[in-house]
Amino acid sequence: MSKSLQAIRGMNDILPEQTPLWRYFEGTVARLLDNYGYRQIRMPIVEFTELFKRSIGEVTDIVEKEMYTFDDRNGDSLTLRPEGTAACVRAVLEHGITGGGQVQKLWYIGPMFRHERPQKGRYRQFHQIGLEVFNLEGPDIDAELIVMTWRLWGELGLRDAVKLELNSLGTSESRGRYREALVEFLSAHLDKLDEDSQRRLKTNPLRVLDTKNAETQAVLVDAPKMADYLDDESRAHFEGLKARLDAVGIPYVINPKLVRGLDYYSKTVFEWVTDKLGAQGTVCAGGRYDGLVEQMGGKPTPGVGFAMGIERLVLMLEALDKVPEELSRQVDVYLCAFGEAAELAALALSERIRDQLPNLRLQINAGAGSFKSQFKKADKSGALYALILGDDELAQQVVGFKPLRGQGEQQSIAWDALAAHLATCVVQG
Missing domain, CATH: 3.40.50.800 (Anticodon-binding domain)
Structure with missing residues (x-):
């Protein structure tokens, strides 16, 4: 008997019974972004592999272990996009829409692909709504992104279920000084680090900070703090962001171990986290990437953005009974x-x-x-x-x-x- 055809593991059908909630969520976000003056951009789901190696970083887990990469019939190495920021930066550079200091406030929606171990809230094909802003360098736009998400949680009835975590990674120079201090400290405690952290210490030491290993976390209690290595510009930027969040009344916590898994971040990083989804606690995350456009061949261009996982937020709406009654009809x-x-x-x-x-x-x-x-x-x-x-x-x-x-x-x-x-x-x- 022939094997029955099934979807690829970690790539799921969204059935007619589920799509009304997806459309409700997507429509709510789209209206909100329209109201704040953001415009939609649509990028291909396949890009040249080099794009992600140059932007995300060759020693990140995504590039090393998770990307769906293949050679096409022309011999070009192509990759199903694992995230949207790099593709969006490529698009604005290719079409010249950020040249001359033009401010662009863009958003996109669609599937992303990572070869991860599937579990509830983490899939190999997953869907994100992302937002990117170019040519605005002050903390006011960082604050706007966070204020928008706060408003979204209010419209969805999720404010009591999420928490905002903030950190600043500083400039590449200040981050480099911190990396040296962190490596020196961790090297003195090498025998107490888990195997994965020992590997990351040689390739991407900041990622050791968000390890889930309890013994390594105990070592990190006495590790140097990023805040002590921030340059004056980054410190002022971060204070400006916090002042704006305080003015709106948005609660937050400073998480000095928040570094994000992508190499291009600088200054502001943030995550909205929840304890309602088990191990998959992050529902929206992002930050500033002022050097990325230049790194990809463009002129120096400030950038900031975030992405939210649709699957996880849909799961939250269901788990917390926040699905509008009319969607059942x-x-x-x-x-x-x-x-x-x-x-x-x-x-x-x-x-x-x-x-x-x-x-x-x-x-x-x-x-x-x-x-x-x-x-x-x-x-x-x-x-x-x-x-x-x-x-x-x-x-x-x-x-x-x-x-x-x-x-x-x-x-x-x-x-x-x-x-x-x-x-x-x-x-x-």
């Missing part, structure tokens, strides 16, 4: 028609109603069927009301109107009055 009104003449009239009537009420979710019965079978389908659809059109109704140019989810008797409504009646009833329902 895909149909407002179900139109039953009996007989060929009634079916023809029902088609014309339904289109007239759609013209008058473009937001009404109206489903017309297909496949004919008896009175009992059509009403069974109407009830299964989740509709609030059933409309009934048979020979008698056709002769009188009325439609039967029957509530399916509450009190009320069936009544007859004239065709000309139906749109106004539905507008009132569906809104109230």
